[in-house]
Amino acid sequence: MLHQFFGGVHPAEHKDLTEHKATTPLAEAPAQVIIPMAMHVGAPCKPVVAVGDEVKVGQLIGETTGLGAPIHASVSGKVIAVEPRPYGGGGMMMSVVIENDFQNTLDPSIKHRDNVDALTGAEIIEIVKNAGITGMGGAGFPTHVKLSGAVGKVDTLILNGAECEPYITSDHRLMLERGEAVIGGARLMAKAVGLKEATIGIELNKPDAIAHLKELVGDAGDVHVEGLKTRYPQGAEKQLIQMITGRQVPPGKLPADVKCVVSNVATAAAIYDAVTEGRPLTQRGVTLTGGAVAEPKNVLAPVGTPVSHLIKMAGGFKVDPDRVLFGGPMMGNPIYNLDVPMMKSSNCILSMTKEEAAEQDPAQTCIRCGKCVEACPMHLTPVFMRQNIAKRRWSDAEALNVMDCIECGSCNYICPARLPLVQSFRTAKFEIRDLAAKAKAAKEKEAAKA
Helix, strand or coil: CCCCCCCCECCCCCHHHCCCCCEEECCCCCCEEEEECCCCCCCCCEECCCCCCEECECCEEEECCCCCCCEECCCCEEEEEEEEEECCCCCEEEEEEEEECCCCCECCCCCCCCCHHHCCHHHHHHHHHHCCCECCCCCCCEHHHHHHHHCCCCCEEEEECCCCCCCCCHHHHHHHHCHHHHHHHHHHHHHHHCCCCEEEEEECCCHHHHHHHHHHHCCCCCEEEEEECCCECCCCHHHHHHHHHCCCCCCCCCHHHHCEEEEEHHHHHHHHHHHHHCCCCCEEEEEEECCCECCCEEEEEECCCEHHHHHHHCCCECCCCCEEEECCCCCCEECCCCCCECCCCCCEEEEECHHHHCCCCCCCCCCCCCHHHHHCCCCCCHHHHHHHHHCCCHHHHHHCCHHHCCCCCHHHHHCCCCCCHHHHHHHHHHHHHHHHHHHHHHHHHHHHHC
16 A cells, blocks of 8 residues: 655646666766775775776775775776865765776676575675665665665665656666666665565656566565655655655654665666676766757766766767756756766766756745745745744754754755745754764763763
8 A cells, every 4th residue: 555745746747758778888988987995985995996996897996994885996997096076975085096998898806696595684785785886866875784784673674766856867768778786686686685675766757667567576576576656856765665655654753764775776686797797886877967958868887987078978068068967957066067977876967958957046035935835845844944044043943853854855856935044944953963073073072081
């Protein structure tokens, strides 16, 4: 039985630009890849290669120093730099730059595995860890940590195939083109966390993907494919959980607290590749779209490919873009330097014209219409949160649960006054975390004196 989540909006989809275009390898491989040592939640990796080293596809080039996931070479060639480079997350990040030899030579560790059915759940999780797999829907959380934390604690595994963000179609194409890998990955994840079943949630605007995966599952009954009424932000894990199970994740809690674990369909396919073929996460499908590019398409690209090269592969800009984003128009992050590389979580490069971006007038005065409250899927009160933030009353904003904001942009989208609500909430989160860190440091300093 399907349920409903609170709030949500219905932005124009714009998926017609690429939804019927098959994912293809890049017509021209990048001459260089720039691989940041931070493509995941947690501490950056430590480079384990040096300038002048020859590397192969899938070779370890960055090892974890704590919470994180290892990083591997996405092309074969020579390391020409290990230094800070511009980073899609903002600022500079230590990166390994590889000059591509265009041979695509695989590391000897990449081998087909024949004994997949004999693997234990713990062995699957270890393979996922060594393959450097992270959440590929945008968050970038290390998948092995999510899976190991779910063992014995969850009764429901959900795969997110909703892809509710406008413009993006990389997951849609993946489900059509590599459905066997998605289904196989779902089964491996279920085994890893000790379950016998998994559910894949897909919005009804992708009927071909729903039908295809159902056909692949057949009568097996271990993977359930659910069609979900199209509504943004259905792909957010808390909303997806409520839609499929009816369970609501309490404020400040995680899916595991309601016995659920959620992962992206692209992550499932990456797990299938790692377990069956021994291939770490070195490439991914990316939607190149927006009215500013000449040839919108879906491509399979090596991690670390510069955005400028991806734009070139889409025929370049036919008009000057108003903005270029990693991700979609609702939650995407702006790209200020086209030399930054795509990362493991980069599912889309969106280049919007001024007309698409609908350049907004300067913010007007809030008219207290309450539309932002109605649209917020997290039951928050954006109008009051922003009032407190404008007066720098951080504790009051925190009391209104601003930290639970998932930054989906529904309030921005619906606001008739065009107020930059999400931007103010991001500022508040930063300030609240900063104050908490300073208070913790002061407390530790006092304890040290005692």
